[in-house]
Amino acid sequence: MTDAQWSPAERVRGTGASVFTEMTELARRTGAVNLGQGVPELDSPRGLLDEVAAAVLAGHNQYPPAYGTAALREAVAGHQRRRYGLEYEPQGEVLVTTGATEALAASLLALCDPGDEVLAFDPCYDAYPAGARFAGARLVPVPLAEDGDRFVLDADALRAAVGPRTRVLLLNTPHNPTGKVFTEAELAAIAGLCREHDLTVVTDEVYEHLVYGTEAHRTIAALPGMRERTLTISSAGKTFNVTGWKVGWVCGPAHLVAAVAAAKQFLTYASGTPYQEALARALGGVEEWAAELRRTLQRNRDLLSDGLVRAGLRPYRAEAGYFVQADIRAWGHADGVRFCRELPTRAGVVAIPTSAFHLSPGAPSYLVRFSFCKREKSVLDAVEKLVNAV
Numbered sequence: 001m002t003d004a005q006w007s008p009a010e011r012v013r014g015t016g017a018s019v020f021t022e023m024t025e026l027a028r029r030t031g032a033v034n035l036g037q038g039v040p041e042l043d044s045p046r047g048l049l050d051e052v053a054a055a056v057l058a059g060h061n062q063y064p065p066a067y068g069t070a071a072l073r074e075a076v077a078g079h080q081r082r083r084y085g086l087e088y089e090p091q092g093e094v095l096v097t098t099g100a101t102e103a104l105a106a107s108l109l110a111l112c113d114p115g116d117e118v119l120a121f122d123p124c125y126d127a128y129p130a131g132a133r134f135a136g137a138r139l140v141p142v143p144l145a146e147d148g149d150r151f152v153l154d155a156d157a158l159r160a161a162v163g164p165r166t167r168v169l170l171l172n173t174p175h176n177p178t179g180k181v182f183t184e185a186e187l188a189a190i191a192g193l194c195r196e197h198d199l200t201v202v203t204d205e206v207y208e209h210l211v212y213g214t215e216a217h218r219t220i221a222a223l224p225g226m227r228e229r230t231l232t233i234s235s236a237g238k239t240f241n242v243t244g245w246k247v248g249w250v251c252g253p254a255h256l257v258a259a260v261a262a263a264k265q266f267l268t269y270a271s272g273t274p275y276q277e278a279l280a281r282a283l284g285g286v287e288e289w290a291a292e293l294r295r296t297l298q299r300n301r302d303l304l305s306d307g308l309v310r311a312g313l314r315p316y317r318a319e320a321g322y323f324v325q326a327d328i329r330a331w332g333h334a335d336g337v338r339f340c341r342e343l344p345t346r347a348g349v350v351a352i353p354t355s356a357f358h359l360s361p362g363a364p365s366y367l368v369r370f371s372f373c374k375r376e377k378s379v380l381d382a383v384e385k386l387v388n389a390v
Contacts, residue, residue: 011134018126019356023340032344033382035304036352038176038322040241040373042296045289048240051278064273066265068096068249071280076249079283080232083208084222092254095261096276098268099246100206100235103260105131106267107202107231107250108168110259112137116167119158123357125176125204137167141359144178149317151178153186162197169199174207174217174320177357177369181215181319191223200256201230206248209239209290211320212298221251228253231260236279238322239290245275297322300372300379307383308370311390322373325354329366331390336368347389349382 007013020037027034067073073090080086088094097103104127112118114136120128122141132139142161145154171190173182182190194201203220211217221230235248250260282289301318308315314327333339336353344350354367372379 011136015130019337019340019352023350023352026341026344027350030344030348032348032350033378033385034350035370035372035374035378035382036350038238038371038373039243040238040322041375041378042241042293042373044241045282048242048278048282051281052274055274055277060274060277062273064096064270064276066270067091067261068094068270069273069276069280072096072247072249072276072283075280075283076251079286080251084219086219086222086227086251088251089254093251093257095250095257095264096270096272097233097248097250097264098271099237100204100233100248101127102246102264102267103233103235103248103250104128104170104202104204105134106260106264107233108132108135108137108170109263110256111135111168111200111202113167115165117163117165118168118170119161119166119199120170120359121153121172121175122360122363123177123354124170124359125172126357128170128172129359138165139170139359140166143360143363144175144180149315151175151180151316153182153189155189158190159193162193162199166197166199168202169194170202170204171220172204173220174205174211176207176321177323177352177354178316178325179318179321179323181211181217184218187218187220187223191220191226194229195225199229201226203230203232205232205234206238207321208234209286210294210297210322212294212301213319215319217320231256236275236283239286239293240279240282241293242275245272245279247272247275247279296376297373300374300376303376303379303383304370304372307379307386311383311386313368313386318372322371323369324372326351326368326370327366328368334366336365339368348385 023036073094077090108131112135116137118132129139144151231252237243305315312330316325352369
């Protein structure tokens, strides 16, 4: 078979190098400050690093149990109890995964049959449509509405998106890429619709500890009638600045978690034994660490947002996470992709076009995402370059 005759499977056709790869290469080639991908430049807890080194030297280097080490499953269950008042049995209702991305993929593989539909709020993390496609399902985008400098739930759009094949609602709060935190009223509306239509919720909460100011993260699993229909996903990467460790977890009722485990066992089976051992010890003290990390990130967010204003780029409110959205039209641009391709040369800064996360027809093309999970010097350098480029 020649190269001309061969073609990839339909599920990966058209899935080539992403815009993230393109922008990272632009940063490397031009020497621009990279505020594109959400890769932290910040330190990890020294105690956690010492713990993982000790675990490696102690010989914790073989396969962990398929559901994850008992210590980490117990630590995750304790975390959910302390923060949200939710009780999960460590044996059977907690599953450790190779990062949140695997948890999402395994959940969709476990819950969806070919032709089923998955609802997700738009814009959304690019792994969501890919995970649905790999499961043979179709992701149906539900656009978030703009309200001044915020993004809000459009309850009418959500209700209109539900169809006879809708099986799963994929929720992300705190939300990437907008930095939105879904409010108590919004979560109640979503929960009501899920109960009405008997939908299973997969909720991605990897930024749960990175919420700023007076905002508060709430998990939909804690609402009435929702624990029994919700898979809650989180991970250590964003919370502890260890994105390369790829340790995540899923909590939920045993029958749903067992279905996810059935898919996950044929993806990675299990991974990260020394990381799991170390994180089991760190998770109990996460609040103290996260409080300091939030202060650092909030300061960076404010520096970046103020700098965008001075540069004439209107920022949106970032209530959580790593990213600020900005309206680029004041610079004479309405196309975020073109803007981001030109920005390294024009200003010495790399960003990501929000259109990379949009699925809805007619979605705004004038939004760009800047990351602030960087050293303060990187943020200040980027701001100076943007202001000087005006």
